[in-house]
Amino acid sequence: MxxxxxxxxxxxxxxxxxxxxxxxxxxxxxxxxxxxxxxxxxxxxxxxxxxxxxxxxxxxxxxxxxxxxxxxxxxxxxxxxxxxxxxAPDINGRKFTLGLCPKAAALLPEGWPAQRDALHPHVRQTIETSDVERIRRDEIDCLIRTGGGPYGDLALVELPNPTDRSGRSKLHFICKNGLADCRQSKAILADLGAVILPGS
Amino acid sequence: MxxxxxxxxxxxxxxxxxxxxxxxxxxxxxxxxxxxxxxxxxxxxxxxxxxxxxxxxxxxxxxxxxxxxxxxxxxxxxxxxxxxxxxAPDINGRKFTLGLCPKAAALLPEGWPAQRDALHPHVRQTIETSDVERIRRDEIDCLIRTGGGPYGDLALVELPNPTDRSGRSKLHFICKNGLADCRQSKAILADLGAVILPGS
DNA sequence: AATCAGACTCAGAAATTCTAATCCTGGAGG
DNA sequence: CCTCCAGGATTAGAATTTCTGAGTCTGATT
CATH class of the missing domain: 1.10.10.10 (Winged helix-like DNA-binding domain superfamily/Winged helix DNA-binding domain)
Structure with a gap:
């Protein structure tokens, strides 16, 4: 053939x-x-x-x-x-377990991400943590926290801090390399972008 | 992505x-x-x-x-x-150089394959030979001969001898393994099938 | 002029893939 | 019932491919 x-x-x-x-x-x-x-x-x-x-x-x-x-x-x-x-729906369709550190959670809307319908197909649960190592241990798929780094071989996406338009303080989305572009990450990032920069 | x-x-x-x-x-x-x-x-x-x-x-x-x-x-x-x-048209579109042994040529219509329009896009030239080694040396892409074998790692397609319906004597189409299913081979084989078994 | 980012090169390391030999299973034939 | 056979499974080791890591080069920036 x-x-x-x-x-x-x-x-x-x-x-x-x-x-x-x-x-x-x-x-x-x-x-x-x-x-x-x-x-x-x-x-x-x-x-x-x-x-x-x-x-x-x-x-x-x-x-x-x-x-x-x-x-x-x-x-x-x-x-x-x-x-x-x-x-093989599981190969890419697995729902993410998302880590969220308290400081970052405080900057996001009350109840995020649970109340965002667009995230339901992609997020299984949210865990309160700020420990990057839990990504490496596969306990969580991605983590949103305020600061820190460098994160070595992990992928990092920066998001502007919604309450600090100066841009000095940032929100960080961290995940394993190669997961930054998957559907789940994209959905989460898109939703965060929408939260942070409404209408942009 | x-x-x-x-x-x-x-x-x-x-x-x-x-x-x-x-x-x-x-x-x-x-x-x-x-x-x-x-x-x-x-x-x-x-x-x-x-x-x-x-x-x-x-x-x-x-x-x-x-x-x-x-x-x-x-x-x-x-x-x-x-x-x-x-x-990259050359990658699969290269025209074949076809070896044809005299005995096999005698069994095929006069002037085959030159006069078959369907083969023009696939066959560059026909060389009179029965030397299987020329396939391995890339001097020809495929060879049609009457007998012989085994051909080791080369692919072999058997065609019934058009003048011997008993099926004992066969025409052999030989090419490198992996080339048997390419377009050029298929076109040649289809044309030979048409020559040998008209209407079947 | 110095620095920097990004692509290139190359040797060796690491990982993958292939082979070759052997084993296993169930059907066909005596 | 037994033997043979075809085709898939398995395995260790070989062969090949791919990746890394260090160093080079080029042109833009300061």
């Missing part, structure tokens, strides 16, 4: 790099080093015999081929994800 | 095995040993947490999950192939 295909690993590297236009960011999403992404993309380009990126001193651009390839590859990964979730 | 996906290798193994309902045949298509396919499929099932095959003493059956997964995965690989060919 299929005769020759590029390897999935290199396609994932390409897809992430093309989406971010950065090997470094892609590497962080994939949980590997930038060198690995660079090598995978180079391997892909070699196997296709076509350049996909134009390397500029600061950042990347897609070539024409890369431009037409990206949306189709992204689509393929989406289809694959959908098909996989259909038969 | 994508959070967790099964590995492409295991998906390829699944797709081929599900299509053939045989690890052995799938292994031959993929150019690996049956054990490798078995391992990949097992890994996939483990990572999904879902059984895809029911192992019967003689052959395989798909489970419900496998049944719904297969068409979607096949589709994904088709899309991937199409997208890849769009930007």
């Amino acid at each position: 299929t005769y020759r295909l590029p390897s999935l690993n290199s396609l994932r590297a390409f897809e992430a790099a093309a989406r971010h236009l950065s090997f470094k960011t892609a590497a962080s999403e994939l949980g590997v080093t930038p060198g690995a992404v660079s090598q995978q993309v180079k391997k892909l380009e070699a196997s296709l015999g076509v350049a996909l990126f134009r390397r500029l001193p600061h950042g990347l651009l897609l070539t024409g081929a890369g431009e037409t390839y990206l949306p189709r590859i992204s689509r393929v990964f989406e289809d694959l994800t959908d098909a996989t979730e259909e038969i | 994508t959070y967790r996906l099964p590995s492409l290798n295991s998906l390829r193994a699944f797709e081929a095995a599900a299509r053939h309902l045989s690890f052995k045949t799938a292994a031959s298509e993929l150019g690996v040993t049956p054990g490798a396919v078995s391992q990949q499929v097992k890994k996939l099932e483990a990572s999904l947490g879902v059984a895809l095959f029911r192992r019967l003493p003689h052959g395989l059956l798909l489970t419900g999950a496998g049944e719904t997964y297969l068409p979607r995965i096949s589709r994904v690989f088709e899309d991937l192939t199409d997208a890849t060919e769009e930007i």
Whole structure:
């Protein structure tokens, strides 16, 4: 049936790099080093015999081929994800257990996230904690706290403090690398964004 | 974007095995040993947490999950192939150089394959030879000859001898493993089938 | 001019995948 | 009933692929 295909690993590297236009960011999403992404993309380009990126001193651009390839590859990964979730709902559909430190909770609306309907499909329960290690121990999937860091190999998303528009004090959303872009995290972050910056 | 996906290798193994309902045949298509396919499929099932095959003493059956997964995965690989060919036409679109041994040529219509329009997009040239080694040396992509074998790791498709309906003497289509199912081979085989068994 | 961010390279380490040999099961045939 | 056979499972070790980590290079920024 299929005769020759590029390897999935290199396609994932390409897809992430093309989406971010950065090997470094892609590497962080994939949980590997930038060198690995660079090598995978180079391997892909070699196997296709076509350049996909134009390397500029600061950042990347897609070539024409890369431009037409990206949306189709992204689509393929989406289809694959959908098909996989259909038969194995647990693989990506698991609800998150969310850690929330008291200080952060005080900055958020009363009862968040329980009363946000949009989060029901994604959040199983909320635990009051500020211990980052519980992410590594898989006791919680993500943690919202006010300060701290650095968090080593964990992914970090910063959110402006809703009561401190100066931007000095921040809310931190922390999770395992590679989980920052999953549906659950996105839903939570979108909801927080809505809470914090209504209408923006 | 994508959070967790099964590995492409295991998906390829699944797709081929599900299509053939045989690890052995799938292994031959993929150019690996049956054990490798078995391992990949097992890994996939483990990572999904879902059984895809029911192992019967003689052959395989798909489970419900496998049944719904297969068409979607096949589709994904088709899309991937199409997208890849769009930007790198050479990867699968290369025209074949076809070896044809004199004895076999005598059994086929005068001038075959040159005068078959359907083969023009797939066949670059025809070389008179019966040397199987030229496939391994990449001098030709496939070879049609009357007898011989075994051909070791090369793929073999048998075609009935058009002038010997008893079936004892056969025409052999030989190519590298993994090339038997590509478009070019399929086109050639389809055309030979038409030549040999008109109307069937 | 110095600094910096990001991509590249390369050798060695780590992980994955494949092979090859052997085992196991159930059906077919004598 | 017994033997043979086909095909899948299993395993250790080999082969291959992929990743890391350190260092280099380039052009933009200060």
